[in-house]
Amino acid sequence: MEKININLLPEEFLIEKKLGIKRSLYLRISIIVFVAVLIITSSILLLRLTQSQSLQALEGDLDGKRNSITSMKENESAVFVLKNRLDKIAQISAKESVPVQGYNLLSSIVPPGASMLAFSMTKENLINATVETSDTSVLDQLFDNLLDPKTSKGFITAVKLENIKLTGGQITVEMAIGYNNKPAAQTGAAAAPLKI
Amino acid sequence: MKKYIEQLRANPLYKKYELFVPPILCVLIVIALFMAVVVPNVLQYFETSKKITEAQDKVTFFKEKESLLKSVNKDEFTEGINRSLVILPTDKEAPTAIAQLYYIFGLTNMTVENISFSDAGGAADGKSFKIAIELKGSLSSLTNFILQLKQAPRIMRINTLEVNGAGNTGEILSSITIDAFYEPLPASISSIDQPVNQPTKKELEALDNLATSVFPSIGDEKDYSGPKGKPNPFE
Numbered sequence: 001m002e003k004i005n006i007n008l009l010p011e012e013f014l015i016e017k018k019l020g021i022k023r024s025l026y027l028r029i030s031i032i033v034f035v036a037v038l039i040i041t042s043s044i045l046l047l048r049l050t051q052s053q054s055l056q057a058l059e060g061d062l063d064g065k066r067n068s069i070t071s072m073k074e075n076e077s078a079v080f081v082l083k084n085r086l087d088k089i090a091q092i093s094a095k096e097s098v099p100v101q102g103y104n105l106l107s108s109i110v111p112p113g114a115s116m117l118a119f120s121m122t123k124e125n126l127i128n129a130t131v132e133t134s135d136t137s138v139l140d141q142l143f144d145n146l147l148d149p150k151t152s153k154g155f156i157t158a159v160k161l162e163n164i165k166l167t168g169g170q171i172t173v174e175m176a177i178g179y180n181n182k183p184a185a186q187t188g189a190a191a192a193p194l195k196i
Numbered sequence: 197m198k199k200y201i202e203q204l205r206a207n208p209l210y211k212k213y214e215l216f217v218p219p220i221l222c223v224l225i226v227i228a229l230f231m232a233v234v235v236p237n238v239l240q241y242f243e244t245s246k247k248i249t250e251a252q253d254k255v256t257f258f259k260e261k262e263s264l265l266k267s268v269n270k271d272e273f274t275e276g277i278n279r280s281l282v283i284l285p286t287d288k289e290a291p292t293a294i295a296q297l298y299y300i301f302g303l304t305n306m307t308v309e310n311i312s313f314s315d316a317g318g319a320a321d322g323k324s325f326k327i328a329i330e331l332k333g334s335l336s337s338l339t340n341f342i343l344q345l346k347q348a349p350r351i352m353r354i355n356t357l358e359v360n361g362a363g364n365t366g367e368i369l370s371s372i373t374i375d376a377f378y379e380p381l382p383a384s385i386s387s388i389d390q391p392v393n394q395p396t397k398k399e400l401e402a403l404d405n406l407a408t409s410v411f412p413s414i415g416d417e418k419d420y421s422g423p424k425g426k427p428n429p430f431e
Contacts, residue, residue, distance in 0.1 A: 023215055030222035037226045044237045051244045058251040065258035069388055072265040078273035079265075079392055080385045085280040086399045088379050092284070092322045092351050099357035100342050107339060116335060117361030130361070 102127050102179045105155050109145040113138035117172065127177040128162075134169050146177070155180055257391070264392050276395070279403055282349050285378045288325050293376040296348045297327065304341040306333040309369070319353060324375040326355065331370045335359075338370050351377040 007014075069076070099121040106129055110116050114133035121127050133139055145151045146159050158178035165172040204210050210217075285292065290313060301308055309330040316325065331341065338359065345352055358371040386392075395403075 019215070023218075026215060027218045030218040034222050034225060037229055041229050041233050044234055044241070048237050048241060048244070051241065051248065055244055055248050055251065058248060058255060061255050062251060062258065065255060065262055066388060068262050069258060069265065072262070072268075073385075075265045075268040075270050075273075076392060077385045078270055078277065079268055079394055081381060082273050082276045082280060083393045083395050084382050085277065085284055085379070086395050086403060088322065089280060089284050089351065089403075090399070092319075092353070092377050095321055095353070097354040097357075100354050103342070103357055103359070104339075107335075115361070115366075116359065119357065119359035121357060132361070 096181075098125060098179070098181045101155070101181055102177075105152070105179070106177070109142070109151055111138055111141040111145060114142055121179065125179045125181065127179050128175070129177060130172060130174050132170055132172045134171065136171065139171055139173065142173075146175075254389075261392055264394065268394075276400065276403060283403075284351055286380050288376070288378050290325070290327075290376070293327065293350055293352065296350055296352075297329070297345075297374075300341055300344040300348065301331070303344055304333065304337045306331040306337050306341055308332075319355070319375040319377065322377045323379055324353075324377045327352075327374045327376055329372050329374065331372065332367055333370075334366055335368055338368060345374070353377070 102121050102125070103119055106116065106119060106127060110131055113135050114131050116129060117132050118130035119127065120129075131142060133142070146156060156177055157180045158176075160176040160178075161173065162176055163172075163174040165174075205214075294311075297311075298308075300306075309332055310328075311330075312328045314326040314328070331338070333341075342354065345354065353375045354372055355375050356371070356373045360369045360371075361367075
């Protein structure tokens with residue numbers, strides 16, 4: 001059998017009660033949100049505090065290391081000066097004298113039986129050389145050497161005969177030789193065939 | 197205050213919106229907290245994190261630099277600098293260059309016909325002064341001279357070379373200009389934040405090989421056997 005409930009309370013009372021429940025719910029939600037935000041804010045502030053402390057500690061460490069390094073300035077200067085000079089020495093030593101390179105090449109090309117009477121090199125890397133011999137086969141050998149890329153190693157770019165004289169059985173040859181201190185074999189460019 | 201709150205509660209407008217007062221207040225406080233505390237601190241957090249990483253990197257760098265500098269044997273490096281100054285002096289030091297050249301002339305049996313200096317060298321890769329010499333000797337002597345010059349303790353490079361034969365005697369006359377190099381010491385050393393570039397083992401070995409030559413220098417009288425004279429000529 002069903003119970004019969006009769007509400008004798010006025011309707012305003014019921015509305016007030018519902019409003020009270022609603023008010024309490026809103027208030028609770030607001031407090032929860034507020035507390036949550038407060039916790040987040042405090043956590044961030046705490047994180048920032050520890051962060052600042054570790055930064056301060058690191059800066060202190062840095063200052064200590066800086067002072068330690070400054071106290072070893074003499075050692076640093078010694079290393080710096082030596083390295084600086086070694087670099088400069090290496091830079092200067094790396095560059096070879098072009099006239100010496102040309103002279104050495106020509107000395108290796110002139111065959112036995114011929115002698116070099118004159119050698120000079122212009123700033124445009126043009127070698128002017130005078131070679132003397134009494135034997136025509138030696139002269140042939142000299143020309144072969146000049147034109148052979150194996151003996152000239154790609155350093156010779158051109159050979160021009162300026163003069164050939166025959167005096168008292170001695171043949172004197174004056175030549176102008178184009179010299180390239182960065183030969184094709186090194187630069188990777190194809191060498192052009194040589195002609196006299 | 198209490199009276200004011202009671203008055204506020206009795207206010208019909210307040211009664212109408214009473215329910216929304218706590219959430220609105222909460223939202224306002226949350227917004228204020230976010231604007232004033234959370235957002236600036238979060239931004240600062242990233243900035244400080246970056247600073248910490250940089251500081252940590254610097255500390256690591258300084259630690260490495262410190263241990264490297266601690267391991268440096270100052271005397272060894274000073275000795276190295278002294279050796280390098282023989283190879284590449286800080287000033288022209290023409291007498292040293294001449295002494296070395298004359299030593300090579302003697303070694304290679306070349307006769308000096310003429311020698312002169314000029315202030316500026318022709319080299320583009322370093323400070324140098326020019327020494328012009330005219331030498332007489334055989335072709336093999338000249339080749340030997342070129343070889344010996346390359347092995348001389350001081351860096352010198354032949355700038356121009358001209359050889360003329362002296363006829364059937366086999367003697368040649370060569371005109372040579374030589375660049376004798378020098379380099380002043382650096383005016384300032386590297387800053388504390390720059391890494392230390394230590395010379396490599398190979399470089400130090402090369403330095404040893406270059407500087408341990410037997411070439412004499414001015415004032416080296418070991419081989420001199422002639423009369424020495426009074427210690428003080430004014431006495």
